[in-house]
Amino acid sequence: MEEYREVPAGLADALVPVVADLVPMLRGRIPRGPAAALGRLGAPDAKPDVFGLVVGPLVMGHGESAALSRLRSLGEPVSERLLGALELTVDALTVPIPYEVEAAVPGPDETPHTFGFGMIGGPCAETVTAVRLLDQLRPGLSTLIVALVEELAGHEALVPLLEPPPELTGEKELAAAHGAAHLALAVAAAAPVLRRAGAPLLAGTSAAVVGVALGAVSALLSESPMPSAYAAALLEKRRADYVLPVSASGSASVRGHRFTLAEHTVLGEPDFSGNGLAVAVPGGIAVRTGLGEGQVPVSTRILERAPDEVELDWWDEVVEFSWRAERGDATLSESDSRRHVRTPPWPGDFRVRVHAIGRDGEERERYELMLWQAPPGPDIVHKRGDRLGYVVRGEPVPDIETPPEAAYRWIRQSMLGEAATVTVVGGASPAGVLRAFGADPAEPESAQELAAAFDLDPWVAVLPVEGGVLAVEFNGFQGSYRPVLEPLSREGRTGSLFWNINAVTRLSFADDGDVLASSELGYSEEIADPEVNQALAGLDFGGYRDRLEKGLLAIERYTGYRLRKEDLERMVEEDVAYRILPHLPELYPEARDADGSRAFPGHGPLGADTDRLAFVPEETLRELAWRAASAVAEHAGVTGDPVIAEVLTERRLSREAKLAARRSQLQAYREHSWLWQALHNATNPDPLAAAIGALSAARYAAGPGGEDLLEHARRVVRQR
Structure with missing residues (x-):
């Protein structure tokens, strides 16, 4: 049961001389940073913080005293920093205990020494532990101190001690003086009370004194007005900041x-x-x-x-x-x-x-x-x-023509809004489209489960629509790749639009196995195909407005199918999708300037020496590429595998090797992904690109021999 529900008459008056004597000395021991955080508790616009931490909200635990809840709201860095600054001073204090304190607070000899208490929870600040134990040993004592501090702070003899010096004008200086003075008063009030209580364990220690004082001052300052000069100082600070x-x-x-x-x-x-x-x-x-x-x-x-x-x-x-x-x-x-x-x-x-x-x-x-x-x-x-x-x-409303792309504005609020690839294949069958994507029509799965797995393996959902097939990749992009567009367009005329959350896009058109155009929205390029040009006619991709919508309109013009919200909803409701076995990435030649040097110098597996590979004979470049691929295979311990052995001997990817290389892009087959990257890059028709790509993969996949391999390549280029 809690005791000390009210401050006994005369107790505050008796402590005024003690507090007045101790406040100036204690105030000088309190660091400015945490003092300013305390001082700002009554100024919410100042965002009080210490060491980058905002003082937390008050959340009272079950059965906790107000002092303990307020102490915890300050956070461990605040209380521990202040305990460290004050504990030696508090332990060394010579504190007189007025008669009124002795009369109001029983001493250690006047309370039973046989007691029981329980404490659970993980490690916490020393001050929190001390106040929690104090509340167990002497119920209500911390509540008495909170009330006593509030009464003393309004005492006419002590109010002048709490006012900041008139020469202080800065926001932090005023907040620190405000906080330090009130904390000093709280420590000065708590010390004689807890010394008198003298509980068997912790009641008289510095941790208990500082902890209860912090709880009391937190409660007091949260409800107290700031110094009269503070508003102007805060405004000046905010203007400067x-x-x-x-x-x-x-x-x-x-x-x-x-x-x-x-x-x-x-x-x-x-x-x-x-x-x-x-x-x-x-x-x-x-x-x-x-x-x-x-x-x-x-x-x-x-x-x-x-x-x-x-x-x-x-x-x-x-x-x-x-x-x-x-x-x-x-x-x-x-x-x-x-x-x-x-x-x-x-x-x-x-x-x-x-x-x-x-x-x-x-x-x-x-x-x-x-x-x-x-x-x-x-x-x-x-x-x-x-x-x-x-x-x-109040003007006549003119006829404002709604642009045709406005029909697609719903896409921004749909589940495709942030990232997707929409592909339309005219005159095709779902099975043919799935096979072109690299999916097996005989192996359907739940689209919701694939999306929830979030393992980055690609998958696609397809839907028969009027005139063809709609294929949607939710946050995927395989349909924007040439190796997918080419087989898709053999099934029928194909239009594809990819976009992601980083505003990267790609609009593609393909027919009869040829990719006729594929570029970023708004990118200007000459297009020979008249039907693609007709699909793009009048669409200005230079601005930011309705760019995706214009891309979808271009696909509609090219394929004859308008993507409808209800079609997407039907696809989601059916909840059927297919895993994609990704095609191998396209192999591009290394870009060169007219003099044969690299068009984009300064990067690569050999650092600056990578640029010198451009002047190495093609046969030497081929040897470097396959030497790198062999080194990776040896490090992986797979040179005896017949499929890989054939690749290294024939210097090309067989049908089985291509399937293995494609699978290596999936999460379940990642063990040898760098190996297959090295082998695939080594087959690049451009010898310079083959050498750079294979050496780049070998850096990460050849183990300790990788650096020897790169050093060999450096010696080769330096001999030229």
């Missing part, structure tokens, strides 16, 4: 078809009729949305100066106007300010450029806000393009 440019992405809460970036709550209904998109309001700006209620994505960029260009391509509407910040620190409406950028923490005139897309509901609605300091200027409408803008401005 605010470095432009600043950017962030997140979301804003929409209420009544608007969101705000403001210093305080925006009252009333803003008038958007001027430009139809955004307007300055007292303390911030308001933006008119198509969405009525909910969340919209918003990116914010705060710049040093006006941007060099106006970005129009991506956006439907772009407007610019002036806004006067009253004090700064504007944030997005009802957003978590810790996750979103704030405007500069100072007043002044700003220009604001608001970009919007998707307000008509035909695609994902999102916004970008750009701000920079500038004198007031006229409103500028850089672009008008959505129907909502015309309605809000």
